[in-house]
Amino acid sequence: xxxSSAQASAHSEHxxxxxxxxxxxxxxxxxxxxxxTLYLWFSFAMFLTGGCMALVIRSxxxxxxxxxxxxxxxxxxxxxxxxxxxxGAVMPAFVGLANWMIPLMVGAPDMALPxxxxxxxxxxxxxxxxxxxxxxxxxxxxxxxxxFYAPLSTTYAPPSVTFFIFSxxxxxxxxxxxxxNVVATTLNMRAPGMTMMKMPLFVWTWLITAFLLIxxxxxxxxVITMMLMDIHFGxxxxxxxxxxxxxxFQHLFWFFGHPEVYIMILPAFGIISHIVPTFSRxxxxxxxxxxxxxxxxxxxxxxxxAHHMFTVGLPLAGELFFxxxxxxxxxPTGVKVFNWISTxxxxxxxxxxxxxxxxxxxxxxxxxxxxGLMLAIAPADFQYHDTYFVVAxxxxxxxxxxxxxxxxGAYYWLPKWTGHMVDERxxxxxxxxxxxxxxxxxxxxxxxxxxGMPRRIPDYALQFADFxxxxxxxxxxxxxxxxxxxxxxxxxxxxxxQAPDKPWEGAEGLEWQVPSPAPYHxxxxxxxxx
Amino acid sequence: MSSSSTAPANPLYFVPAxxxxxxxxxxxxxxxxxxxxxxxxxxxxxxxxxxxLGFLVIIWIFFGWFGAVVKESLSGLYSPQMDRSFRWGMxxxxxxxxxxxxxxxxxxxxxxxxxxxxxxxxxAHQMTQILLWPDFVAHWPLINxxxxxxxxxxxxxIDPWHLPLVNTVLLLTSSITLxxxxxxxxxxxxxxxxxxxAITIGLxxxxxxxxxxxxxEAYTLxxxxxxxxxxxSTFFILTGFHGLHVTLGGIILLVMLIRIIKGHFTMQHHFGxxxxxxxxxxxxxxxxxxxxxxxxx
Numbered sequence: 001x002x003x004s005s006a007q008a009s010a011h012s013e014h015x016x017x018x019x020x021x022x023x024x025x026x027x028x029x030x031x032x033x034x035x036x037t038l039y040l041w042f043s044f045a046m047f048l049t050g051g052c053m054a055l056v057i058r059s060x061x062x063x064x065x066x067x068x069x070x071x072x073x074x075x076x077x078x079x080x081x082x083x084x085x086x087x088g089a090v091m092p093a094f095v096g097l098a099n100w101m102i103p104l105m106v107g108a109p110d111m112a113l114p115x116x117x118x119x120x121x122x123x124x125x126x127x128x129x130x131x132x133x134x135x136x137x138x139x140x141x142x143x144x145x146x147x148f149y150a151p152l153s154t155t156y157a158p159p160s161v162t163f164f165i166f167s168x169x170x171x172x173x174x175x176x177x178x179x180x181n182v183v184a185t186t187l188n189m190r191a192p193g194m195t196m197m198k199m200p201l202f203v204w205t206w207l208i209t210a211f212l213l214i215x216x217x218x219x220x221x222x223v224i225t226m227m228l229m230d231i232h233f234g235x236x237x238x239x240x241x242x243x244x245x246x247x248x249f250q251h252l253f254w255f256f257g258h259p260e261v262y263i264m265i266l267p268a269f270g271i272i273s274h275i276v277p278t279f280s281r282x283x284x285x286x287x288x289x290x291x292x293x294x295x296x297x298x299x300x301x302x303x304x305x306a307h308h309m310f311t312v313g314l315p316l317a318g319e320l321f322f323x324x325x326x327x328x329x330x331x332p333t334g335v336k337v338f339n340w341i342s343t344x345x346x347x348x349x350x351x352x353x354x355x356x357x358x359x360x361x362x363x364x365x366x367x368x369x370x371x372g373l374m375l376a377i378a379p380a381d382f383q384y385h386d387t388y389f390v391v392a393x394x395x396x397x398x399x400x401x402x403x404x405x406x407x408x409g410a411y412y413w414l415p416k417w418t419g420h421m422v423d424e425r426x427x428x429x430x431x432x433x434x435x436x437x438x439x440x441x442x443x444x445x446x447x448x449x450x451x452g453m454p455r456r457i458p459d460y461a462l463q464f465a466d467f468x469x470x471x472x473x474x475x476x477x478x479x480x481x482x483x484x485x486x487x488x489x490x491x492x493x494x495x496x497x498q499a500p501d502k503p504w505e506g507a508e509g510l511e512w513q514v515p516s517p518a519p520y521h522x523x524x525x526x527x528x529x530x
Numbered sequence: 531m532s533s534s535s536t537a538p539a540n541p542l543y544f545v546p547a548x549x550x551x552x553x554x555x556x557x558x559x560x561x562x563x564x565x566x567x568x569x570x571x572x573x574x575x576x577x578x579x580x581x582x583l584g585f586l587v588i589i590w591i592f593f594g595w596f597g598a599v600v601k602e603s604l605s606g607l608y609s610p611q612m613d614r615s616f617r618w619g620m621x622x623x624x625x626x627x628x629x630x631x632x633x634x635x636x637x638x639x640x641x642x643x644x645x646x647x648x649x650x651x652x653x654a655h656q657m658t659q660i661l662l663w664p665d666f667v668a669h670w671p672l673i674n675x676x677x678x679x680x681x682x683x684x685x686x687x688i689d690p691w692h693l694p695l696v697n698t699v700l701l702l703t704s705s706i707t708l709x710x711x712x713x714x715x716x717x718x719x720x721x722x723x724x725x726x727x728a729i730t731i732g733l734x735x736x737x738x739x740x741x742x743x744x745x746x747e748a749y750t751l752x753x754x755x756x757x758x759x760x761x762x763s764t765f766f767i768l769t770g771f772h773g774l775h776v777t778l779g780g781i782i783l784l785v786m787l788i789r790i791i792k793g794h795f796t797m798q799h800h801f802g803x804x805x806x807x808x809x810x811x812x813x814x815x816x817x818x819x820x821x822x823x824x825x826x827x
Contacts (some may be wrong), residue, residue: 119552126560222633235763241677243760245645
């Protein structure tokens with residue numbers, strides 16, 4: 001064999017299909033299930049970290065006036081909360097699910113490029129350690145909001161912005177490699193007979209997500225490089241004095257940022273498209289239209305970015321173009337919601353925990369979609385821009401949207417991962433506490449925003465006090481409910497309640513044809529799909 | 531097959547055993563970035579040296595990890611399906627590079643077509659000019675930036691029909707010689723292959739030398755610097771990143787030349803060479819965009 005000694009020593013374990021022992025199993029692994037597990041635990045750790053920051057924000061906003069933190073620190077909390085939740089919690093969770101499920105769903109022995117897969121993961125802990133270490137640096141951590149608009153993030157940034165830039169570079173490298181792996185796996189590793197239009201929807205949505213990632217993460221890398229040059233090397237990309245333009249930063253950022261939003265929701269659509277048919281005991285209504293709708297959303301995501309910038313002084317033609325193109329997104333998204341509901345229509349429904357979270361997703365994501373439509377109306381957006389209405393909108397699509405779908409997916413696939421059933425009673429508790437907490441937190445923010453409360457401030461006028469208090473109470477309820485989720489997952493891992501190969505009677509797909517828990521190596525010989 | 535060691539004579543898919551290379555790469559990348567940050571923020575401190583350490587670790591990775599892949603390939607572990615995975619991987623990597631350059635081209639077009647004319651009061655932006663720099667007149671290439679105190683403009687711009695034209699000819703020729711090398715490889719003419727590849731690398735090196743000369747002239751004769759307004763900014767970021775890619779592509783081609791001299795690659799199986807060629811052609815196409823939009827137009 002042509003391997004180095006470290007690789008050769010792992011051979012004996014591999015011959016029995018067993019994982020290596022000890023820490024090196026996780027450090028050196030090339031196994032998609034191990035890497036998926038690493039991603040999911042990392043994501044959960046970041047979810048709690050970003051969640052603690054959210055609770056600092058909500059504590060400060062519990063009452064008007066400054067109580068707990070300085071405005072400078074408050075700004076660092078809003079910035080890092082956003083960055084950590086987007087890049088550290090939601091994205092890695094979806095990559096973790098992709099790692100675990102895509103090879104199982106397409107009947108592949110592993111991801112296409114397993115060593116690169118390991119690298120994609122292990123970059124992340126280093127990147128986030130560097131990002132979090134900025135909090136301890138002179139001048140504090142990034143304080144310019146997760147969108148890091150120039151010149152706040154250039155001329156007026158704390159010195160730690162350099163480390164912020166490098167940590168985002170590392171996250172980008174990780175994402176691009178992860179996405180390339182998903183594309184190569186999906187296009188090349190499908191079992192014989194699995195044509196593209198027979199692929200499970202989670203695989204389809206992830207394929208399109210991976211395309212978006214490869215297309216826009218390099219643009220993010222480019223824009224932070226220009227920031228670095230402006231800050232340290234005297235260039236003037238975002239400085240009008242030299243002929244540049246701060247608004248150029250926003251164009252480039254949102255050319256990345258808007259597809260990024262769909263990177264965080266398309267895999268969610270995939271997960272929901274698995275769970276709803278299973279617990280409706282029907283086939284998914286409109287499979288092909290789901291695929292085309294996903295592709296349409298991905299295409300549209302590239303031509304709507306300036307709807308984040310209606311108030312910067314775009315030419316009228318720009319305002320109109322971006323307003324109408326944004327509204328077009330409602331069409332394919334509406335197709336999806338229609339299909340999920342039509343799948344449930346006259347199905348024989350049951351409401352296990354994954355289905356509860358999936359239905360919660362459909363209802364609450366749709367509310368987030370509607371507030372998005374309101375924001376898409378350029379003249380109305382002049383009123384809503386930079387208010388809590390925007391905060392309410394994107395938290396509705398991200399928390400009961402993306403995060404509910406991740407939780408739903410976890411409940412759905414935990415029996416396959418651990419070989420044990422989840423405690424249904426506790427799962428329901430988790431669902432009801434989460435859905436009450438989420439709505440208490442974010443629904444009042446719509447009213448706050450419409451009444452004119454600006455986002456990203458540590459203090460506010462007295463008339464906003466009551467709704468802020470409700471939101472803070474809801475925030476703590478939602479946050480602490482997630483500790484129950486942690487308990488449920490640990491309980492499931494340690495449980496003795498053996499799960500059958502197919503724990504959900506209505507489930508379909510290759511992943512349910514392997515034993516529970518899924519053996520360390522699956523589909524060494526590709527299955528035949530007809 | 532689930533692992534190389536259990537693979538029969540004709541494996542279905544090669545899944546590598548555990549490997550220490552990825553985690554070392556992650557550590558190397560972290561040291562590089564961490565040291566880079568310290569080099570910029572605290573140039574007097576000692577932590578900047580971690581960047582050098584990270585750089586050395588990454589060089590070591592290139593030998594160790596890629597060396598392991600070469601050995602696996604030579605020992606026949608890779609099936610045609612594995613070959614396709616590599617191909618998809620390389621194609622999408624190049625696409626990501628295209629988008630990286632697209633960000634800088636996008637910035638260039640935005641500045642030329644929108645922000646400079648607006649600073650000059652174009653369209654509905656008369657107030658922009660009156661309130662900011664009333665004396666500013668829109669022009670491109672930007673010789674007189676709006677705020678000439680902060681950004682002293684260049685004396686002149688680079689003449690596209692001297693050094694840049696030579697460089698264009700050099701890179702275009704190198705793409706042709708590389709294709710000749712590829713044809714020689716497919717026909718099994720190893721000596722021709724090595725010569726054409728060596729000529730390609732030589733043309734690449736010559737390109738970089740001329741690029742360096744151009745930068746020196748820009749700084750010394752033209753006062754065209756990073757600090758001379760947005761023309762200098764876009765010029766140096768586009769040509770600079772392109773130059774870095776030529777350097778990387780040249781190193782990749784050099785590795786291919788060493789492998790060819792060692793007798794690697796067959797007439798049928800030579801994806802490493804093909805990937806290197808794809809990358810070189812990509813770098814060539816980017817240059818054409820640069821020549822057109824940065825120098826000529």
